[in-house]
Amino acid sequence: MEKSRGALILAALDRQAQEHGLHIAMPLADARARVPELIIFDHDGDADTQLLEKLAEACERYTPMVALHLPQSLVLDISGCVHLFGNEQILVQDVEDRFDGAGLSVQWALAGTVDAALALARFGLKEGAQAQLPVAALDMNERTHKALERAGLYHIGDLADRPRAPLAARFGAELVLKLERLLGQEDRPVNPKRKSSAIITERRFAEPMGHIDSALLCLHELFIEAAHILEERKQGARKIRMQLFRCDGHVANLAIETGAPTRDDKLFRRLLNERIDTLNDPLDPGFGYDLVRLSIAAAESLNAVQTDINGERDAASDEAALLSQLSIRLGRQDVQRFEPANSYIPEHGLHTRAALDYKKPFVWDRPESGAPPARPLFLFDPPQHIEVMAEVPDGPPRRFKWKRVTHDVTHAEGPERIASTWWRRRQGHLPGNAGLTRDYYRVEDSEGRRYWLFRYGLYGTEKAQPDWFIHGSFA
């Protein structure tokens, strides 16, 4: 049941309810009048989508090209995959069996194009029966369907032979496009849930495998297989995706990203163990895995290198291995390197990027020699508010209070005036709209600690009583 235009209507029905003559989009009051003992639940569209996504993952055992077609369809592009199962009938039978096992019923159809298959499945017809489809299969709006029927065109077959131009003139070009797609005269590409990878290796088991260790061993072997293919292509893996298909339809997804292209199976094993150790919910083999698949999702060129004759360690590959390991353990975004910012606003200098994305060293602006550091070692994000006493309102601070501690300023340098980015603001060029200017001071307190303070707003012109903030601390 769901709410639509203020009325409660039925959104989905089980088989029993259908037998009682109820149908989708029927108002709840009418349905209750017909079947007083009706049990109703709130419609949960998100849960439906999640279930569909899970099913899509499970269907990746048939083909890598699985697309979601909301709200309730899956599109499987099985071209080139049928021979793995024998023929289409066996494949479809397998799909039906598995869905049956999961307690779901499935309506399916095979067709040359996505739209034709979807329409056939929706109206419970089989391949080649497009002509018998009602015009509603075109999936236009209600008025168009009515208008077609009024013109005596009840089936797709009636439309198929007609010249397209009058149809387009009367009902719009969209109808013609949809009609041609239905008839298989024009195709729309499948938009798969995942991009398919270049290299896929997999193992199918007659008997499901109940142990994690053997599954990991199997993944290791699969990686060695994939590494051979990579070696022929002079490539190394950057992203490795692994799927463990459980026989009850659940799929465990694992992914590994490496800091540098690799074909090293020892490294892979180490990273895989790290991945398993840091999983939030540990792998549960349940009744066992019956298909294990490893795919190389991203690869980069990697030439064979000869190891040093002395067995010397290669620092660069050590570093890449360490970064991959840490990125898996701590999370990709939590192992990072600094990136210079193309901006003079101080807090923009905090930019970082994941260490795995780091390609080549950046160029940093060197300060003039002989001067003490003009920027603090630590920056507070966001700046913290402080109370300041100054001799003159637009002069350097004399004393400030931060975290309930009073600091007496003995040395101060400034102001270093940093204007706001007025060109990014609406009407920023007009006076009063430019945003507040900051006056930065480098100060040292009586105990020798050095801080970076700023006054937010120019005294008198921009603000009557500017606030003070502490933005960082020097060494």
Added chain:
Amino acid sequence: MNISDSLHPISLNGAAALSLSSASCLSENIKKEDNILLGAERFDHALRQGLPRTALHEVQAALKTDMPCASAFSLLLAERCRLSGQMANSPILWIDEKQSQRCKTSLYPPGLVALGIDPNQIIHAKAANIITALKTAADAVRSHAVAAVILALSGKNPRGLDLTATRRLSLFARESGVTVFLLRDTLSSLSTAAYSRWQISSAPSRPLEANAPGHPVFDVKLLRHRRGIEGLSSRLEWNCDSRIFEEQAPDISAVPAVSVFGTDYQEQRRRA
């Protein structure tokens, strides 16, 4: 194989001959390379040619507010360690605990540049808790991939930090040659396997013209040393251009005089 077999002994002999001919000079060089020199001569001498590279060193901030200073000190030591050794191209790994999103204090790359540290050579790892941080540090030290590891931990007695954990770190450091700095934000007498333990606090700088704050100055105090050096303390100023520590002439009125060479004297007395 044959070629390499025949070549190897010759090159070995060559090296042996070289080392024999200038044994004294080389041994001194090697010794210097194995140590981190701070740059201040009297100080390095008192430490018997600096700090050993293959060890764990503990740096403690005297007060929480001295943390920027203590961090800078360990970063600068790590940078000196990186520059002086064979691992000049290896980065420094900075490990700390993840902070709350609301109020963060983070390393600021322009500030690193200003101190003479190349931000390209710093990898920042944020661990969810102390155990993960220690594990991360252990793996990094073992890996030969970094020049130095700085492990910044907060709190007086962090859970998981104990003699065993630090002992493990220092053993790995001895094997791989990666220097480990354990950075603490409070003074703590928790027993660790550190080779040396330092107390760092910030000190007033020498003001420049127009009363501007000067170069970073550290009050450095050696709390513990494996080789029994005691009572070493000094005021060091970092020179951002030549990238060395320079000892400031102690201001007698402000600082109680502690002899830098007190340790030698004590040792002589012990021997006698």
